[in-house]
Structure formats: structure tokens, C-alpha cells
Amino acid sequence: MTHTAIVEDTYPLTHRVSGFRLRVPDHTFDYHPGQHTTVRFDSGDERVVRPYTPTNLPGTDQLSLTVRRYDDGLASSYLHTKRPGDEVTLGELKGNLRLADTDRDVAFLSTGTGITPMLAMLRQYLREGTGEATFLFGERDESTLIHRETLNELAAQHAALDVTFTLSDPNWEWTGRAGYVQEHLESAVDDFEETDCYVCGVPEMVVDTKERLRELGVPDERIHSEGWEDGAVDES
Incomplete structure (x- = not known):
């Protein structure tokens, strides 16, 4: 399953790292904090799929991603061209990293x-x-x-x-x-x-x-x- 997300905002965190606030209208994200989504796009004949982990909690229609730009990074360079109003394709959230016990x-x-x-x-x-x-x-x-x-x-x-x-x-x-x-x-x-x-x-x-x-x-x-x-x- 994929979602078409709208870029709501972008903002610099350091000279090479930016934050991206993405929204999927009429959708509520449900995931374990620590799990990651994927950003998906085509580059020439190649289908590029890269994982990124939201820093915000679930329960809303938005995800906040933190992305470091690498000069030779297809996905990071792609995301750093995005501006508010642009669209990004996201994959489902999954992964093994999550809180095991909130009482410890x-x-x-x-x-x-x-x-x-x-x-x-x-x-x-x-x-x-x-x-x-x-x-x-x-x-x-x-x-x-x-x-x-x-x-x-x-x-x-x-x-x-x-x-x-x-x-x-x-x-x-x-x-x-x-x-x-x-x-x-x-x-x-x-x-x-x-x-x-x-x-x-x-x-x-x-x-x-x-x-x-x-x-x-x-x-x-x-x-x-x-x-x-x-x-x-x-x-x-």
C-alpha cells in the first residue's frame, strides 16, 4: 500500500539536514513510534525506495521526516528539491524498532x-x-x-x-x-x-x-x- 502525501512544509535543521512535514488527506497514520515509512519514486529506469522514520507520534494525517542530503544520494537529493504543495509517494510504516516496555x-x-x-x-x-x-x-x-x-x-x-x-x-x-x-x-x-x-x-x-x-x-x-x-x- 502506498499513499500520496502533500508537502506541507520544509525547514532547515543544519546546512545538510532538512525537516519535511507531509500530509495525507483523509488518512490517519497508525504505527508504532520507531517504525519507518519509505519514499518511492522513479529515477530513469530505476525504481528508488528509501526508508525514513517519522519523528512525530501517530494519530494524525501527517508525518515529520528528517533527511540528510548526500551529494550522491538519489533519494535525499530528490526530497531536498521538494517544496510546499509538491507530492511524495510514501510506503506503509513497518520495522522492528519500537518500545518494548513503557514501565521500564x-x-x-x-x-x-x-x-x-x-x-x-x-x-x-x-x-x-x-x-x-x-x-x-x-x-x-x-x-x-x-x-x-x-x-x-x-x-x-x-x-x-x-x-x-x-x-x-x-x-x-x-x-x-x-x-x-x-x-x-x-x-x-x-x-x-x-x-x-x-x-x-x-x-x-x-x-x-x-x-x-x-x-x-x-x-x-x-x-x-x-x-x-x-x-x-x-x-x-
């Missing part, structure tokens, strides 16, 4: 646009969860931090949420944490054995982070990711 403490660990399912699940957890939430997000430098204002606002509104940013290549003015997400797990999470951990980012980051979580005592059943990343790293 949670840790969301992500880098880059891997933040998108985490932000959707965080919003669900802040509405339904009963425990503590940790959000650890990594980027290259301060100029590439996406959704920074949103996360800071959520942290200010919810005492149960702790948000930490870490940069792998910070400049001298940065006073926060430096390094990769997996290097800061011990200081960010209080009780690994009792916390559900959600991981999303480039495959190498996901694999490294999951391995480090296991070393810190997190049972496999409490480590959640899309699940395809191990194979992607093995093939590289």
Missing part, C-alpha cells in the same frame, strides 16, 4: 539521523512511560547537531529525562562531552541491568554500542535495534 527505565543511544526513531519513541515514552529516560546523542561537531532545541525543550519539561550530547570532532569552544556514544555509556546510564537500551546509527556504531552494552551487563533481550546492522558490518 530506557536509554536511547543514537548518532546522526539515527536520532529519528529515538525521538519518536522518546515522545511516546514521555507520554506513557513510568520510569527514567536517558537520551545520549552523538554527532561530528556542533554545527551538525540536529533536533538539539527539541531535545533541550523536552528535557526542560520532563524531570525524568536526561539528555546528553557528545561530539566526535568538537571545536575548542565545546564544553560538553567529546568522543563517541559508546565511550560514554557508563557515565550516562545508572543501572544497565534494569534498563532497556535502544540503539540506532550507522551499522558500525550500532554493532560497537551493542557489544559494549553486553560487556556492561545488559542482557540481549534488553538491547533493541533494527537488527540488520550486524550483517551489514560483516559484509563490509
